[in-house]
Amino acid sequence: MEVRVCTSEDSCRYARISELFVYEKFSKTPVERVEAGDICAVCGIEDIQIGETIADKAFGKPLPAIKVEEPTVKMAFSINTSPFVGREGKYVTSRNLRDRLYRELERNLAMRVEDGETADTFIVSGRGTLHITILIENMRREGYEFMVGPPKVINKKVAEKLLEPYEVIF
Template identity: 85%
Template sequence: MMVGEMRAMIIKRMERMINRVSTENVEAGDICAVCGISDIKIGETIADKSIGKALPIIKVEEPTVKMSFSINTSPFVGREGKYVTSRNLRDRLYRELERNLAMRIEDGETADTFVVNGRGTLHITILIESMRREGYEFMVGPPKVISKRVDDKLLEPFEIATVEVPEDHMGPVVELLGKRRGQMLDMQGLGLEGTVLLKYIIPTRGVLGLRNAILTASRGTAILNTVFDSYGPWSGNINTRDQGSLVAFDDGMTTSYALHSAQERGQMFVSPGMEVYKGQIVGIHQRPGDLSLNVCKKKAATNVRSNKEQTVVLDAPLSYSLDDCIEYIQEDELVEVTPLSIRMCKNPKLVKRR
Protein backbone atom coordinates (compact mmCIF):
# COMPACT_ATOMS: atom_id res chain seq x y z
CA MET A 1 0.00 0.00 0.00
CA MET A 2 1.38 3.40 -0.98
CA VAL A 3 2.05 6.06 1.64
CA GLY A 4 -0.57 8.37 0.15
CA GLU A 5 -3.27 5.68 0.24
CA MET A 6 -2.43 4.84 3.85
CA ARG A 7 -2.60 8.49 4.83
CA ALA A 8 -6.01 8.88 3.17
CA MET A 9 -7.32 5.79 4.96
CA ILE A 10 -6.14 7.10 8.34
CA ILE A 11 -7.79 10.47 7.67
CA LYS A 12 -11.11 8.78 6.81
CA ARG A 13 -11.01 6.73 10.01
CA MET A 14 -10.31 9.85 12.06
CA GLU A 15 -13.20 11.67 10.41
CA ARG A 16 -15.56 8.85 11.32
CA MET A 17 -14.35 8.96 14.92
CA ILE A 18 -14.62 12.75 15.21
CA ASN A 19 -18.08 13.11 13.64
CA ARG A 20 -20.93 13.69 16.09
CA VAL A 21 -23.55 10.97 16.43
CA SER A 22 -26.83 11.31 18.36
CA THR A 23 -27.10 8.99 21.36
CA GLU A 24 -29.29 8.51 24.41
CA ASN A 25 -26.65 7.01 26.72
CA VAL A 26 -23.04 7.87 27.52
CA GLU A 27 -20.63 6.10 29.82
CA ALA A 28 -17.58 7.09 31.79
CA GLY A 29 -14.76 7.99 29.41
CA ASP A 30 -17.05 9.09 26.57
CA ILE A 31 -16.81 12.60 25.15
CA CYS A 32 -20.22 14.14 24.60
CA ALA A 33 -21.82 17.50 23.88
CA VAL A 34 -25.05 18.66 25.52
CA CYS A 35 -27.14 21.27 23.71
CA GLY A 36 -30.06 23.38 24.86
CA ILE A 37 -28.74 24.61 28.24
CA SER A 38 -27.35 28.11 27.87
CA ASP A 39 -26.50 29.11 31.44
CA ILE A 40 -24.58 26.00 32.56
CA LYS A 41 -21.09 26.54 33.95
CA ILE A 42 -18.02 24.36 34.28
CA GLY A 43 -18.22 22.12 37.36
CA GLU A 44 -22.03 21.95 37.57
CA THR A 45 -23.95 18.64 37.40
CA ILE A 46 -26.67 17.78 34.86
CA ALA A 47 -29.05 15.20 36.37
CA ASP A 48 -32.69 14.24 36.90
CA LYS A 49 -34.22 16.07 39.85
CA SER A 50 -35.95 12.92 41.14
CA ILE A 51 -32.97 10.54 41.18
CA GLY A 52 -29.96 12.74 40.42
CA LYS A 53 -27.33 13.76 42.96
CA ALA A 54 -25.15 16.77 42.29
CA LEU A 55 -21.40 16.35 42.53
CA PRO A 56 -19.39 18.89 44.58
CA ILE A 57 -18.70 22.04 42.56
CA ILE A 58 -15.07 22.59 41.62
CA LYS A 59 -13.52 25.07 44.06
CA VAL A 60 -11.20 27.60 42.49
CA GLU A 61 -8.98 29.89 44.53
CA GLU A 62 -10.25 33.45 44.70
CA PRO A 63 -8.64 36.25 42.64
CA THR A 64 -5.95 38.35 44.32
CA VAL A 65 -5.40 41.17 41.80
CA LYS A 66 -7.78 43.45 39.92
CA MET A 67 -7.37 45.79 36.96
CA SER A 68 -9.73 48.25 35.29
CA PHE A 69 -10.56 47.94 31.58
CA SER A 70 -12.06 50.91 29.73
CA ILE A 71 -12.60 52.15 26.21
CA ASN A 72 -9.73 53.90 24.45
CA THR A 73 -9.99 57.68 24.88
CA SER A 74 -6.66 58.70 23.33
CA PRO A 75 -6.47 60.83 20.14
CA PHE A 76 -5.37 57.71 18.24
CA VAL A 77 -8.57 55.77 18.98
CA GLY A 78 -9.92 53.69 16.10
CA ARG A 79 -6.77 53.75 13.98
CA GLU A 80 -5.78 50.11 14.50
CA GLY A 81 -8.58 48.34 16.40
CA LYS A 82 -11.70 46.70 15.02
CA TYR A 83 -13.68 46.62 18.28
CA VAL A 84 -13.52 49.93 20.15
CA THR A 85 -16.94 50.50 21.79
CA SER A 86 -17.89 49.76 25.40
CA ARG A 87 -20.44 47.22 24.18
CA ASN A 88 -17.77 45.26 22.33
CA LEU A 89 -15.53 45.37 25.40
CA ARG A 90 -18.30 44.24 27.75
CA ASP A 91 -19.42 41.33 25.56
CA ARG A 92 -15.85 40.06 25.18
CA LEU A 93 -15.04 40.26 28.90
CA TYR A 94 -18.20 38.47 30.03
CA ARG A 95 -17.72 35.87 27.32
CA GLU A 96 -14.35 35.07 28.92
CA LEU A 97 -16.16 33.88 32.06
CA GLU A 98 -17.59 30.91 30.15
CA ARG A 99 -14.18 29.19 30.09
CA ASN A 100 -12.08 31.03 32.68
CA LEU A 101 -13.15 29.81 36.12
CA ALA A 102 -10.68 31.83 38.17
CA MET A 103 -11.66 35.20 36.65
CA ARG A 104 -14.32 37.61 37.87
CA ILE A 105 -15.81 40.58 35.99
CA GLU A 106 -17.52 43.55 37.64
CA ASP A 107 -19.01 46.77 36.31
CA GLY A 108 -16.88 49.82 37.09
CA GLU A 109 -17.74 53.30 38.28
CA THR A 110 -18.78 54.40 34.79
CA ALA A 111 -20.67 52.68 31.99
CA ASP A 112 -17.52 52.26 29.89
CA THR A 113 -15.31 50.83 32.68
CA PHE A 114 -15.07 47.22 33.87
CA VAL A 115 -13.07 45.66 36.70
CA VAL A 116 -11.34 42.35 35.94
CA ASN A 117 -10.27 40.21 38.91
CA GLY A 118 -7.68 37.50 38.34
CA ARG A 119 -5.03 35.28 39.94
CA GLY A 120 -2.14 37.68 39.57
CA THR A 121 -1.08 40.07 36.82
CA LEU A 122 0.00 37.25 34.49
CA HIS A 123 -3.52 35.81 34.51
CA ILE A 124 -5.00 39.14 33.39
CA THR A 125 -2.15 39.93 30.99
CA ILE A 126 -2.86 36.73 29.04
CA LEU A 127 -6.44 37.96 28.53
CA ILE A 128 -5.19 41.39 27.41
CA GLU A 129 -2.82 39.85 24.86
CA SER A 130 -5.57 37.58 23.50
CA MET A 131 -7.96 40.51 23.10
CA ARG A 132 -5.48 42.71 21.27
CA ARG A 133 -4.75 39.90 18.83
CA GLU A 134 -8.48 39.59 18.20
CA GLY A 135 -8.67 43.26 17.19
CA TYR A 136 -9.82 44.92 20.41
CA GLU A 137 -8.66 48.39 21.40
CA PHE A 138 -8.94 49.55 25.03
CA MET A 139 -7.13 50.99 28.04
CA VAL A 140 -5.94 49.21 31.18
CA GLY A 141 -5.33 50.65 34.63
CA PRO A 142 -2.59 49.66 37.10
CA PRO A 143 -2.95 46.34 38.98
CA LYS A 144 -4.30 46.51 42.54
CA VAL A 145 -4.44 43.80 45.17
CA ILE A 146 -7.79 42.57 46.49
CA SER A 147 -7.80 42.99 50.26
CA LYS A 148 -10.17 41.48 52.81
CA ARG A 149 -11.48 42.56 56.19
CA VAL A 150 -11.93 39.78 58.76
CA ASP A 151 -12.88 40.55 62.37
CA ASP A 152 -12.15 44.24 61.79
CA LYS A 153 -8.64 43.38 60.58
CA LEU A 154 -7.44 44.35 57.10
CA LEU A 155 -5.81 41.43 55.28
CA GLU A 156 -3.90 41.33 52.00
CA PRO A 157 -2.57 38.46 49.85
CA PHE A 158 0.99 37.20 50.35
CA GLU A 159 3.14 35.19 47.97
CA ILE A 160 6.16 32.94 48.29
CA ALA A 161 9.00 34.35 46.18
CA THR A 162 12.07 32.31 45.29
CA VAL A 163 15.05 34.06 43.72
CA GLU A 164 18.11 32.42 42.19
CA VAL A 165 20.87 35.02 42.11
CA PRO A 166 24.70 34.96 41.94
CA GLU A 167 26.34 35.69 45.26
CA ASP A 168 27.97 38.85 43.83
CA HIS A 169 24.54 40.45 43.31
CA MET A 170 22.80 39.05 46.39
CA GLY A 171 23.16 42.26 48.42
CA PRO A 172 21.12 44.57 46.15
CA VAL A 173 18.43 41.87 45.70
CA VAL A 174 18.08 41.33 49.47
CA GLU A 175 17.85 45.10 50.00
CA LEU A 176 15.18 45.39 47.29
CA LEU A 177 13.06 42.59 48.78
CA GLY A 178 13.36 44.16 52.23
CA LYS A 179 12.08 47.52 50.95
CA ARG A 180 9.02 45.73 49.60
CA ARG A 181 8.17 44.25 53.00
CA GLY A 182 9.56 40.81 52.20
CA GLN A 183 10.57 38.46 55.02
CA MET A 184 13.30 35.89 54.42
CA LEU A 185 12.31 32.28 55.04
CA ASP A 186 15.37 30.44 53.78
CA MET A 187 18.73 30.99 52.09
CA GLN A 188 20.91 28.22 50.71
CA GLY A 189 23.60 27.72 48.12
CA LEU A 190 22.89 25.75 44.96
CA GLY A 191 26.50 24.77 44.29
CA LEU A 192 26.48 26.37 40.85
CA GLU A 193 29.43 28.75 40.84
CA GLY A 194 28.23 30.79 43.80
CA THR A 195 24.50 30.83 43.02
CA VAL A 196 22.24 31.44 46.04
CA LEU A 197 18.57 30.49 46.42
CA LEU A 198 16.55 33.02 48.43
CA LYS A 199 13.06 32.23 49.68
CA TYR A 200 10.82 35.07 50.87
CA ILE A 201 7.23 35.63 51.89
CA ILE A 202 6.20 39.00 50.45
CA PRO A 203 2.93 40.94 50.00
CA THR A 204 1.45 40.78 46.50
CA ARG A 205 1.72 44.57 46.42
CA GLY A 206 5.46 44.19 46.71
CA VAL A 207 5.56 41.71 43.84
CA LEU A 208 4.04 44.23 41.42
CA GLY A 209 6.91 45.53 39.31
CA LEU A 210 9.43 43.37 41.20
CA ARG A 211 10.63 41.32 38.24
CA ASN A 212 12.15 44.25 36.31
CA ALA A 213 13.57 45.75 39.50
CA ILE A 214 15.35 42.49 40.38
CA LEU A 215 16.72 42.14 36.86
CA THR A 216 18.12 45.66 37.11
CA ALA A 217 19.61 45.06 40.56
CA SER A 218 21.24 41.78 39.48
CA ARG A 219 22.25 42.97 35.99
CA GLY A 220 19.92 40.44 34.39
CA THR A 221 21.30 37.39 36.20
CA ALA A 222 18.51 36.68 38.74
CA ILE A 223 15.54 34.34 38.23
CA LEU A 224 12.30 35.11 40.10
CA ASN A 225 9.37 32.75 40.72
CA THR A 226 6.29 33.52 42.82
CA VAL A 227 3.25 31.53 43.99
CA PHE A 228 0.26 32.56 46.11
CA ASP A 229 0.52 31.57 49.78
CA SER A 230 -2.24 33.03 51.94
CA TYR A 231 -3.84 36.21 53.28
CA GLY A 232 -2.08 38.02 56.11
CA PRO A 233 -2.17 41.33 58.02
CA TRP A 234 -1.74 44.54 56.02
CA SER A 235 1.96 45.39 55.75
CA GLY A 236 1.74 49.17 55.50
CA ASN A 237 2.87 51.45 52.70
CA ILE A 238 5.11 50.04 49.97
CA ASN A 239 6.93 52.27 47.48
CA THR A 240 7.34 50.35 44.21
CA ARG A 241 8.74 53.18 42.04
CA ASP A 242 11.10 56.01 42.89
CA GLN A 243 11.19 57.73 39.49
CA GLY A 244 8.60 59.78 37.68
CA SER A 245 7.56 59.84 34.03
CA LEU A 246 8.48 62.04 31.08
CA VAL A 247 5.22 63.19 29.49
CA ALA A 248 4.67 64.63 26.01
CA PHE A 249 3.78 68.31 26.15
CA ASP A 250 1.89 68.44 22.83
CA ASP A 251 0.74 66.41 19.84
CA GLY A 252 3.05 65.89 16.88
CA MET A 253 5.95 63.93 15.40
CA THR A 254 9.08 63.41 17.48
CA THR A 255 12.31 64.94 16.19
CA SER A 256 15.98 64.18 16.80
CA TYR A 257 16.56 67.76 17.86
CA ALA A 258 13.96 67.57 20.65
CA LEU A 259 14.92 64.07 21.81
CA HIS A 260 18.59 65.03 22.06
CA SER A 261 17.82 67.49 24.84
CA ALA A 262 15.02 65.34 26.32
CA GLN A 263 17.27 62.33 26.89
CA GLU A 264 19.29 64.39 29.36
CA ARG A 265 16.24 64.21 31.66
CA GLY A 266 16.00 60.41 31.64
CA GLN A 267 15.51 57.33 29.47
CA MET A 268 13.21 57.59 26.45
CA PHE A 269 10.57 55.23 25.11
CA VAL A 270 10.27 56.88 21.69
CA SER A 271 12.58 57.41 18.72
CA PRO A 272 12.60 60.12 16.02
CA GLY A 273 9.69 60.07 13.57
CA MET A 274 7.11 58.61 15.98
CA GLU A 275 3.71 60.26 16.37
CA VAL A 276 2.80 61.11 19.96
CA TYR A 277 -0.05 62.92 21.67
CA LYS A 278 -0.35 65.23 24.66
CA GLY A 279 -0.25 63.24 27.89
CA GLN A 280 1.55 60.23 26.44
CA ILE A 281 4.41 58.86 28.54
CA VAL A 282 7.56 59.09 26.42
CA GLY A 283 10.22 58.18 28.97
CA ILE A 284 11.34 57.62 32.56
CA HIS A 285 12.32 60.69 34.54
CA GLN A 286 15.65 60.38 36.33
CA ARG A 287 14.13 62.04 39.41
CA PRO A 288 10.89 61.60 41.40
CA GLY A 289 7.86 63.36 39.96
CA ASP A 290 6.63 63.79 36.39
CA LEU A 291 8.10 66.22 33.85
CA SER A 292 6.40 67.53 30.71
CA LEU A 293 8.62 67.78 27.62
CA ASN A 294 8.21 69.01 24.07
CA VAL A 295 9.59 66.05 22.11
CA CYS A 296 8.24 67.44 18.83
CA LYS A 297 10.20 70.68 18.75
CA LYS A 298 11.96 71.42 15.45
CA LYS A 299 15.21 73.31 15.06
CA ALA A 300 14.84 76.61 13.28
CA ALA A 301 16.57 76.73 9.91
CA THR A 302 18.22 80.04 10.75
CA ASN A 303 20.09 78.42 13.67
CA VAL A 304 21.94 75.94 11.45
CA ARG A 305 25.62 76.86 11.39
CA SER A 306 27.27 73.79 9.86
CA ASN A 307 26.69 70.16 9.04
CA LYS A 308 28.50 69.20 12.21
CA GLU A 309 25.89 70.93 14.36
CA GLN A 310 23.07 69.03 12.61
CA THR A 311 24.45 65.64 13.68
CA VAL A 312 23.11 64.45 17.04
CA VAL A 313 23.73 61.18 18.85
CA LEU A 314 20.68 59.60 20.48
CA ASP A 315 20.60 56.78 23.00
CA ALA A 316 18.66 53.66 22.03
CA PRO A 317 15.08 53.95 23.35
CA LEU A 318 13.74 51.48 25.90
CA SER A 319 11.54 48.76 24.42
CA TYR A 320 8.80 47.85 26.92
CA SER A 321 6.54 44.84 26.42
CA LEU A 322 2.94 44.59 27.65
CA ASP A 323 4.09 43.01 30.92
CA ASP A 324 6.69 45.73 31.42
CA CYS A 325 4.15 48.52 30.85
CA ILE A 326 1.66 47.03 33.31
CA GLU A 327 4.39 46.73 35.94
CA TYR A 328 5.54 50.31 35.30
CA ILE A 329 2.33 52.35 35.50
CA GLN A 330 1.17 54.01 38.72
CA GLU A 331 -2.22 55.08 40.06
CA ASP A 332 -2.63 58.04 37.68
CA GLU A 333 -1.40 56.24 34.53
CA LEU A 334 -2.93 53.91 31.92
CA VAL A 335 -1.74 51.46 29.27
CA GLU A 336 -3.26 51.95 25.81
CA VAL A 337 -3.59 48.55 24.13
CA THR A 338 -4.22 48.22 20.37
CA PRO A 339 -3.61 45.36 17.93
CA LEU A 340 -0.38 46.97 16.70
CA SER A 341 0.82 49.26 19.49
CA ILE A 342 1.23 49.48 23.24
CA ARG A 343 1.51 52.98 24.72
CA MET A 344 1.38 54.48 28.19
CA CYS A 345 -0.32 57.75 29.11
CA LYS A 346 -1.48 59.79 32.06
CA ASN A 347 -5.08 59.23 33.14
CA PRO A 348 -6.90 62.36 31.89
CA LYS A 349 -9.65 62.00 34.51
CA LEU A 350 -7.19 62.13 37.41
CA VAL A 351 -5.21 64.95 35.80
CA LYS A 352 -8.35 67.09 35.54
CA ARG A 353 -9.15 66.50 39.21
CA ARG A 354 -5.75 67.90 40.18
Protein backbone atom coordinates in the same frame (compact mmCIF):
# COMPACT_ATOMS: atom_id res chain seq x y z
CA MET B 1 -34.15 12.56 27.44
CA GLU B 2 -35.12 13.96 30.85
CA VAL B 3 -32.30 14.60 33.37
CA ARG B 4 -31.74 16.32 36.71
CA VAL B 5 -29.36 19.28 36.86
CA CYS B 6 -28.08 19.77 40.42
CA THR B 7 -25.99 22.45 42.05
CA SER B 8 -26.25 20.82 45.48
CA GLU B 9 -28.41 18.24 47.28
CA ASP B 10 -31.06 20.90 47.92
CA SER B 11 -30.96 22.65 44.56
CA CYS B 12 -31.99 20.48 41.61
CA ARG B 13 -34.10 21.14 38.55
CA TYR B 14 -35.30 19.03 35.65
CA ALA B 15 -34.10 19.62 32.09
CA ARG B 16 -34.38 18.02 28.69
CA ILE B 17 -31.40 17.03 26.51
CA SER B 18 -32.13 17.51 22.81
CA GLU B 19 -28.91 15.96 21.45
CA LEU B 20 -26.00 13.99 22.89
CA PHE B 21 -22.62 13.40 21.21
CA VAL B 22 -19.40 11.56 22.07
CA TYR B 23 -16.05 12.44 20.60
CA GLU B 24 -14.43 9.81 18.38
CA LYS B 25 -11.06 10.76 16.93
CA PHE B 26 -11.66 14.21 15.43
CA SER B 27 -15.45 14.14 15.07
CA LYS B 28 -18.61 14.05 17.15
CA THR B 29 -20.88 11.01 16.92
CA PRO B 30 -24.54 11.16 18.05
CA VAL B 31 -25.42 8.64 20.80
CA GLU B 32 -28.43 7.78 22.96
CA ARG B 33 -26.56 7.61 26.30
CA VAL B 34 -23.20 8.26 27.93
CA GLU B 35 -21.60 6.84 31.05
CA ALA B 36 -19.28 8.21 33.70
CA GLY B 37 -15.89 8.97 32.18
CA ASP B 38 -17.16 9.61 28.63
CA ILE B 39 -16.18 12.92 27.07
CA CYS B 40 -19.35 14.22 25.49
CA ALA B 41 -21.23 17.26 24.20
CA VAL B 42 -24.71 17.97 25.53
CA CYS B 43 -27.24 20.16 23.68
CA GLY B 44 -30.51 21.62 24.89
CA ILE B 45 -29.93 22.52 28.54
CA GLU B 46 -30.27 26.24 29.13
CA ASP B 47 -28.52 28.19 31.90
CA ILE B 48 -26.08 25.39 32.78
CA GLN B 49 -23.06 26.45 34.83
CA ILE B 50 -19.66 24.84 35.23
CA GLY B 51 -19.70 22.67 38.35
CA GLU B 52 -23.32 21.57 38.07
CA THR B 53 -24.10 17.84 37.87
CA ILE B 54 -26.20 16.37 35.06
CA ALA B 55 -27.64 13.14 36.45
CA ASP B 56 -30.29 10.50 35.86
CA LYS B 57 -33.78 11.84 36.46
CA ALA B 58 -34.67 9.23 39.09
CA PHE B 59 -31.44 8.16 40.81
CA GLY B 60 -28.87 10.89 40.21
CA LYS B 61 -26.99 12.49 43.08
CA PRO B 62 -24.94 15.67 42.67
CA LEU B 63 -21.16 15.60 42.80
CA PRO B 64 -19.34 17.96 45.18
CA ALA B 65 -19.13 21.44 43.67
CA ILE B 66 -15.85 22.70 42.21
CA LYS B 67 -14.20 25.34 44.40
CA VAL B 68 -12.65 28.13 42.36
CA GLU B 69 -10.16 30.33 44.18
CA GLU B 70 -11.04 33.99 44.54
CA PRO B 71 -9.30 36.64 42.38
CA THR B 72 -6.18 38.27 43.82
CA VAL B 73 -5.54 41.13 41.37
CA LYS B 74 -7.80 43.68 39.66
CA MET B 75 -7.26 46.04 36.74
CA ALA B 76 -9.39 48.77 35.15
CA PHE B 77 -10.25 48.32 31.47
CA SER B 78 -11.62 51.34 29.58
CA ILE B 79 -12.10 52.55 26.04
CA ASN B 80 -9.12 54.13 24.31
CA THR B 81 -9.19 57.92 24.67
CA SER B 82 -5.77 58.66 23.17
CA PRO B 83 -5.34 60.75 19.99
CA PHE B 84 -4.63 57.50 18.09
CA VAL B 85 -8.02 55.93 18.81
CA GLY B 86 -9.31 53.65 16.04
CA ARG B 87 -5.95 52.98 14.38
CA GLU B 88 -5.13 49.64 16.00
CA GLY B 89 -8.45 47.84 16.34
CA LYS B 90 -11.93 47.59 14.93
CA TYR B 91 -13.79 47.19 18.27
CA VAL B 92 -13.41 50.53 20.05
CA THR B 93 -16.70 51.29 21.83
CA SER B 94 -17.57 50.58 25.46
CA ARG B 95 -20.42 48.32 24.29
CA ASN B 96 -17.94 46.15 22.34
CA LEU B 97 -15.61 46.03 25.33
CA ARG B 98 -18.41 45.21 27.77
CA ASP B 99 -19.85 42.44 25.59
CA ARG B 100 -16.43 40.82 25.17
CA LEU B 101 -15.58 40.97 28.88
CA TYR B 102 -18.91 39.48 29.94
CA ARG B 103 -18.59 36.80 27.24
CA GLU B 104 -15.24 35.84 28.79
CA LEU B 105 -17.03 35.04 32.06
CA GLU B 106 -18.87 32.17 30.35
CA ARG B 107 -15.67 30.15 30.02
CA ASN B 108 -13.23 31.68 32.48
CA LEU B 109 -14.24 30.60 35.99
CA ALA B 110 -11.69 32.55 38.01
CA MET B 111 -12.36 35.90 36.33
CA ARG B 112 -14.76 38.55 37.61
CA VAL B 113 -16.00 41.70 35.82
CA GLU B 114 -17.73 44.68 37.41
CA ASP B 115 -18.91 47.97 35.98
CA GLY B 116 -16.55 50.80 36.93
CA GLU B 117 -17.20 54.32 38.17
CA THR B 118 -17.95 55.57 34.65
CA ALA B 119 -19.93 53.94 31.85
CA ASP B 120 -16.81 53.23 29.80
CA THR B 121 -14.73 51.61 32.58
CA PHE B 122 -14.81 48.00 33.78
CA ILE B 123 -12.97 46.41 36.71
CA VAL B 124 -11.56 42.99 35.76
CA SER B 125 -10.36 40.72 38.58
CA GLY B 126 -8.31 37.56 38.10
CA ARG B 127 -5.97 35.08 39.75
CA GLY B 128 -2.89 37.17 38.97
CA THR B 129 -1.32 39.49 36.44
CA LEU B 130 -0.57 36.61 34.05
CA HIS B 131 -4.23 35.56 34.09
CA ILE B 132 -5.38 39.06 33.12
CA THR B 133 -2.48 39.57 30.68
CA ILE B 134 -3.58 36.51 28.69
CA LEU B 135 -7.06 38.04 28.38
CA ILE B 136 -5.58 41.38 27.28
CA GLU B 137 -3.41 39.76 24.60
CA ASN B 138 -6.29 37.62 23.27
CA MET B 139 -8.54 40.67 23.04
CA ARG B 140 -5.90 42.69 21.21
CA ARG B 141 -5.43 39.87 18.69
CA GLU B 142 -9.21 39.76 18.18
CA GLY B 143 -9.19 43.46 17.22
CA TYR B 144 -10.23 45.16 20.47
CA GLU B 145 -8.69 48.53 21.27
CA PHE B 146 -8.74 49.63 24.91
CA MET B 147 -6.69 51.02 27.77
CA VAL B 148 -5.65 49.13 30.91
CA GLY B 149 -4.86 50.56 34.33
CA PRO B 150 -2.14 49.31 36.67
CA PRO B 151 -2.75 46.06 38.58
CA LYS B 152 -3.96 46.38 42.17
CA VAL B 153 -3.83 43.66 44.81
CA ILE B 154 -7.21 42.68 46.26
CA ASN B 155 -7.02 42.71 50.06
CA LYS B 156 -9.64 41.09 52.29
CA LYS B 157 -10.77 41.94 55.80
CA VAL B 158 -11.65 38.98 58.02
CA ALA B 159 -12.43 39.58 61.70
CA GLU B 160 -10.96 43.10 61.52
CA LYS B 161 -7.67 41.72 60.13
CA LEU B 162 -6.36 42.84 56.76
CA LEU B 163 -5.37 39.81 54.67
CA GLU B 164 -3.17 39.90 51.59
CA PRO B 165 -2.97 37.06 49.05
CA TYR B 166 0.25 35.08 48.80
CA GLU B 167 1.43 32.01 46.93
CA VAL B 168 3.64 29.17 48.14
CA ILE B 169 6.17 28.19 45.48
CA PHE B 170 7.88 24.82 45.79
